[in-house]
Amino acid sequence: MSTTPERGRQTMLGGIAAIWMRHYRVWLRIFWPSVVSGILNPILFLFAFGFGLGAVVKQVGDISYLHFVVPGMIANAALFQSSFEASIPSYTRFRIQRTYEAMLAAPLFFREVVYGEILWAASKGVLSALCLYLVAWAVDGLGSLSGALISFPLVALSCASFASLGLVCTAYARTYEYFSFFFVFWITPSLLFCGVFVDPAAYPQWLQWATWFFPVKHLIEVIRPLCAGLSVDWTMVALHMAYIMAFMFICAAMAARRMAKKLFD
Amino acid sequence: MQQTVIHADGLRRSFGAFEAVKGVSFQVSEGQFIGLLGPNGAGKTTTMRMIMGMTKPSGGTLDVFGVPSHTIGRGEKARIGLVPQEDNLDPDLSVRQNLEVYGTYFGLPHDVIQERVDTLLRFMELSEKKENDVRALSGGMKRRLIIARALIADPDLVILDEPTTGLDPQARVLIWQRLLALKSQGKTILLTTHYMDEAQRLCDRIIVIDGGRVLDEGSPKELIARHVEEHVFELQKPLPKGIEKLDIRSEDIGDTALFYTDDAARLRNFLKADMVYLHRPANLEDVFLKLTGRKLREV
Amino acid sequence: MSAELKPTVTVSPSARPQAALPTLGMVRGIYAFWRRNALVWRSNWIAACFAFVLDPAVFLFAFGYGLGAAFTTMSGMPYFAFVVPGMMGLGLLYTSFIECSYAAFFRMEAQRTYHAILATPMALGHIVAGEILWAGTKATLSSSFILLVGACFGGVLTGWHSLLAIPVATLTAMAVGAMALLLTSVSRRIDDFNYAWPLLVTPMLMFSGTFIELARFPVWVQMVGKCLPLYHGVEVMRMLTSGHNLVLETVWAHIAYLVAIIIVFGALALARLNGRIFK
Ligand SMILES: Nc1ncnc2c1ncn2[C@@H]1O[C@H](COP(=O)(O)OP(=O)(O)O)[C@@H](O)[C@H]1O
Ligand SMILES: [Mg+2]
Numbered sequence: 001m002s003t004t005p006e007r008g009r010q011t012m013l014g015g016i017a018a019i020w021m022r023h024y025r026v027w028l029r030i031f032w033p034s035v036v037s038g039i040l041n042p043i044l045f046l047f048a049f050g051f052g053l054g055a056v057v058k059q060v061g062d063i064s065y066l067h068f069v070v071p072g073m074i075a076n077a078a079l080f081q082s083s084f085e086a087s088i089p090s091y092t093r094f095r096i097q098r099t100y101e102a103m104l105a106a107p108l109f110f111r112e113v114v115y116g117e118i119l120w121a122a123s124k125g126v127l128s129a130l131c132l133y134l135v136a137w138a139v140d141g142l143g144s145l146s147g148a149l150i151s152f153p154l155v156a157l158s159c160a161s162f163a164s165l166g167l168v169c170t171a172y173a174r175t176y177e178y179f180s181f182f183f184v185f186w187i188t189p190s191l192l193f194c195g196v197f198v199d200p201a202a203y204p205q206w207l208q209w210a211t212w213f214f215p216v217k218h219l220i221e222v223i224r225p226l227c228a229g230l231s232v233d234w235t236m237v238a239l240h241m242a243y244i245m246a247f248m249f250i251c252a253a254m255a256a257r258r259m260a261k262k263l264f265d
Numbered sequence: 266m267q268q269t270v271i272h273a274d275g276l277r278r279s280f281g282a283f284e285a286v287k288g289v290s291f292q293v294s295e296g297q298f299i300g301l302l303g304p305n306g307a308g309k310t311t312t313m314r315m316i317m318g319m320t321k322p323s324g325g326t327l328d329v330f331g332v333p334s335h336t337i338g339r340g341e342k343a344r345i346g347l348v349p350q351e352d353n354l355d356p357d358l359s360v361r362q363n364l365e366v367y368g369t370y371f372g373l374p375h376d377v378i379q380e381r382v383d384t385l386l387r388f389m390e391l392s393e394k395k396e397n398d399v400r401a402l403s404g405g406m407k408r409r410l411i412i413a414r415a416l417i418a419d420p421d422l423v424i425l426d427e428p429t430t431g432l433d434p435q436a437r438v439l440i441w442q443r444l445l446a447l448k449s450q451g452k453t454i455l456l457t458t459h460y461m462d463e464a465q466r467l468c469d470r471i472i473v474i475d476g477g478r479v480l481d482e483g484s485p486k487e488l489i490a491r492h493v494e495e496h497v498f499e500l501q502k503p504l505p506k507g508i509e510k511l512d513i514r515s516e517d518i519g520d521t522a523l524f525y526t527d528d529a530a531r532l533r534n535f536l537k538a539d540m541v542y543l544h545r546p547a548n549l550e551d552v553f554l555k556l557t558g559r560k561l562r563e564v
Numbered sequence: 565m566s567a568e569l570k571p572t573v574t575v576s577p578s579a580r581p582q583a584a585l586p587t588l589g590m591v592r593g594i595y596a597f598w599r600r601n602a603l604v605w606r607s608n609w610i611a612a613c614f615a616f617v618l619d620p621a622v623f624l625f626a627f628g629y630g631l632g633a634a635f636t637t638m639s640g641m642p643y644f645a646f647v648v649p650g651m652m653g654l655g656l657l658y659t660s661f662i663e664c665s666y667a668a669f670f671r672m673e674a675q676r677t678y679h680a681i682l683a684t685p686m687a688l689g690h691i692v693a694g695e696i697l698w699a700g701t702k703a704t705l706s707s708s709f710i711l712l713v714g715a716c717f718g719g720v721l722t723g724w725h726s727l728l729a730i731p732v733a734t735l736t737a738m739a740v741g742a743m744a745l746l747l748t749s750v751s752r753r754i755d756d757f758n759y760a761w762p763l764l765v766t767p768m769l770m771f772s773g774t775f776i777e778l779a780r781f782p783v784w785v786q787m788v789g790k791c792l793p794l795y796h797g798v799e800v801m802r803m804l805t806s807g808h809n810l811v812l813e814t815v816w817a818h819i820a821y822l823v824a825i826i827i828v829f830g831a832l833a834l835a836r837l838n839g840r841i842f843k
Contacts, residue, residue, distance in 0.1 A: 026358060
C-alpha cells in the first residue's frame with residue numbers, strides 16, 4: 001500500500017462518547033415523539049393530581065401540595081426514563097439487534113459499551129427531569145429557584161444510578177417478559193411507596209422502612225426540601241447521595257459481569 | 266519475508282461438555298486469502314470469534330498480529346475488519362449512518378469518515394441506497410453493507426464469516442469481485458464458507474475443517490490432486506450391469522452415482538454410447554465429499 | 565456412511581380425498597390466532613402474570629392507603645370501595661393497551677407473524693379480532709384478580725352479582741384494545757406509541773373516574789373523559805361492585821357505547837392494516 005492507512009485513535013472517553021453519540025443520533029430521529037410525551041405527560045399528571053388531590057390535601061407538613069408533588073414527580077420522571085431506557089431498549093440492542101457485538105468488533109472495550117449505555121440512559125432521565133423543572137417553574141411549583149438549581153446535578157447523578165439498575169435487568173432477562181419483574185419490583189414501588197404523590201407517612205411502618213432500599217426515596221428526601229426552599233441538613237444529603245452512588249456501583253458491576261458472561265462465553 | 270498474521274496451535278474451545286473446536290492448528294501469512302471450509306457446525310464461527318477475542322480459547326494458543334487473541338486491544342482490533350455471520354447492522358440508522366457511526370467507534374476523524382463512506386458506498390455499489398433504512402435492504406445489499414462497514418478503518422486483516430450464504434448468484438459474484446480487489450490491495454483475508462466453488466475460485470489456501478478438527482489444508486489444486494482422481498463421471502441410476510467389476514472408486518448420492526478415475530478412456534469405453542452421463546474434472550466438492558463424508562448435516 | 569435419500573412419494577391428484585381441503589370458518593380463524601398468543605404467553609406465564617396481575621394489586625394497596633387517608637369517602641361510598649373498580653380499570657387499561665400496541669406492533673413488524681399467518685387460509689379479520697379478544701382475555705385475568713383482592717379487603721359492597729363486573733372488564737379492555745390496534749396500524753415506528761401516552765393512556769387513566777371522581781374536574785375535562793371507553797367501563801363496574809346508582813337502562817347504554825367503540829375502531833384498524841400489509 002502506498003500510504004499508511006488512517007486508522008484513527010480510540011480512547012476510553014472517545015469510546016464512551018462514540019456510543020453516546022450513536023444513541024443520540026438514533027434519538028434525533030424520534031425527537032418529536034420523545035419530547036411531546038416527555039412534556040405533555042407530566043403536565044397531565046400535575047393537572048390531575050393538582051385538581052384531584054390538591055383540592056383535598058392542601059398542605060403536606062410545612063409545604064403546599066404543589067410544592068410537595070413537584071419534586072416527587074421530578075424524581076419519578078428521572079427514575080422512569082433512565083431506568084426504562086437501560087431496560088427494554090438496551091435489551092433489544094444487546095440480545096436482538098446484536099449491536100454490542102458489532103461495537104465490540106471495533107476497537108471498543110466492553111466496559112466502554114456498558115458505561116456508554118448507562119451514560120445515555122442517564123441523559124434521557126436528565127432531559128426528562130429538565131422538562132419537569134421547566135413545567136414546574138412555569139406553574140410556580142418551585143418554592144426556591146436556587147434550591148432547585150442545586151438539586152439538578154443531584155438528580156442528574158441519580159439518573160446514572162437508576163440506569164444501572166435497568167441494565168442489571170437487561171443483563172439477567174431471558175425474554176422480554178422478564179421485564180415484568182422490573183416493573184413490579186422497581187418502577188411501581190418507586191412510584192407508589194416512595195412519596196411521589198402522597199406522604200409516605202400514610203403507609204404502614206414496615207413499608208416505610210422497606211422503601212429505603214429504593215434510591216428514588218433517598219433522592220426525593222434530598223430534593224424536596226431543596227426545591228421547596230426549606231432548610232436542608234447537608235450531612236443527610238451527603239449520606240443519601242452516598243447510598244445512591246453505592247447503589248450505582250453495585251448495579252453497574254453486576255450488570256457488567258453478567259453481560260460479559262453472556263457475550264463472551 | 267512475509268509476516269504471520271494469525272497463528273493457531275492446538276486451538277480448543279468447549280461449551281460445557283461439548284467440544285466445538287478440538288485442536289486446530291493453522292497459520293495465515295500477510296497478503297494471503299485463506300478459506301476455512303467446512304459444513305454447518307464444523308466450528309468455523311467459533312474459531313473466528315476466538316480470533317476476534319470475543320471468545321476465550323479453552324486450550325492451545327492463538328496469536329493475532331503476534332498478540333494472544335484474548336488480550337488483543339484497540340491497536341489490533343483497529344487492524345481487523347469483521348463481517349459476522351449474523352446480520353448485526355444497526356436497524357435504527359440509515360445505510361449511510363451505519364457506516365458513519367461505525368467509523369466513530371474506531372475514533373476516526375470526521376473528514377476521513379465522510380470520505381471513506383462515499384468511497385465504500387461506491388465500492389460496494391450502494392450509493393443509490395445510502396439514505397435508505399437498512400430494514401428496507403435486500404439480503405444481498407445488507408451483506409454488502411456489512412462488508413463496507415468492516416472496511417471503514419481500512420483494515421489489514423478482513424475476516425468474513427459466510428459472507429455469501431443465501432445470496433443469489435449475481436450478488437455472490439459481485440462480492441467475489443470485491444474480495445479479489447481487496448486481496449490485490451494487499452489485505453489478508455480469512456473467509457469461511459461451505460461453498461466449494463467459492464473457495465476454489467477465491468482462496469490461495471484452504472483449510473478443511475469438520476467436527477472441530479482440521480482434515481487437511483493446501484491450495485485447491487493440491488487438495489484435489491491429493492484426495493481425488495482426475496476425472497469424475499456422474500451416472501444416473503439404474504447403473505449399467507458389470508460396472509462394479511471395473512473396480513472404480515464410487516460414491517452413491519441417491520439417484521446418481523459418482524465414479525472417480527484417472528483413466529477416463531477405460532470407463533468411457535465401458536459406457537455405451539447411448540448412455541447419458543456427465544464427465545467432468547474433479548473439483549473441490551469431490552474432495553470435500555471424500556473428507557467429510559456424505560452424512561446429512563444439521564439442518 | 566452415506567445416507568439414502570429417499571424419493572418423495574407423489575400421489576396423483578385424483579387419489580387425494582377432496583374432503584381434506586381445509587375450510588376455515590370465522591370462529592375457528594379467530595380462535596386459531598387467539599390460541600397462538602395464548603401459547604406464547606403460557607410459556608412465560610409466571611413472568612408475564614407478575615406485571616399485569618400483581619402490579620394493579622399493588623396500586624390498589626397504595627391508593628387504598630395513600631389516597632384513602634386523604635379522601636375518606638368519594639361519590640358517596642368509602643374511598644376503598646370507590647377505588648376497587650377504578651383499579652380494575654387501571655389494570656385492564658395497561659394490559660390491553662400494551663398488548664394491542666407494543667406487543668402487536670412487535671408481532672407485525674419485527675417478528676412478521678402477521679405475514680406468516682396470512683400465508684395460510686387465515687384472513688386479516690381473524691387476526692384483528694383475535695388480537696382484540698386476546699387483549700380482553702389477558703385484561704380479564706388482571707381485573708378478576710383485583711376484584712378478588714378488593715373483595716377480600718371489604719372493597720366490594722354487593723354480593724355475588726359483583727362478578728358481573730368481570731365481563732364488563734373484558735368488554736372495556738376490548739374497546740381499549742381496538743383503539744390501540746388502530747394506533748398500531750398507523751404507527752411507523754415503535755416510538756410513535758410515545759404519543760399515545762399523553763394523548764390517550766394518561767387521560768384515560770386520570771379522567772375516567774378511576775381513582776378520583778370525574779365530577780371534581782372542570783366541565784371540559786369531564787366531557788373528554790366521558791368520550792373515552794374506560795369511563796363507561798369503570799362506571800358500570802362501580803355500579804355492580806358498590807350497588808350505588810345501579811340503573812339497568814344506564815348499564816345497557818354504557819355497554820352499547822363500548823360495543824360501538826369495539827366495532828368502529830376494530831373496523832378502522834382492519835381497514836388500515838389491510839392497506840398497510842397488502843400495499
Ligand atoms: N455458545 C454456544 N453454546 C453451545 N454450543 C455452541 C455455542 N456456539 C457454538 N456451539 C456449537 O459449536 C459447534 C460449532 O459451531 P459453529 O462454530 O457456529 O459452527 P459453524 O460456524 O462452522 O457452522 C456447533 O455444534 C454449535 O452448536
Ligand atoms: Mg458459522
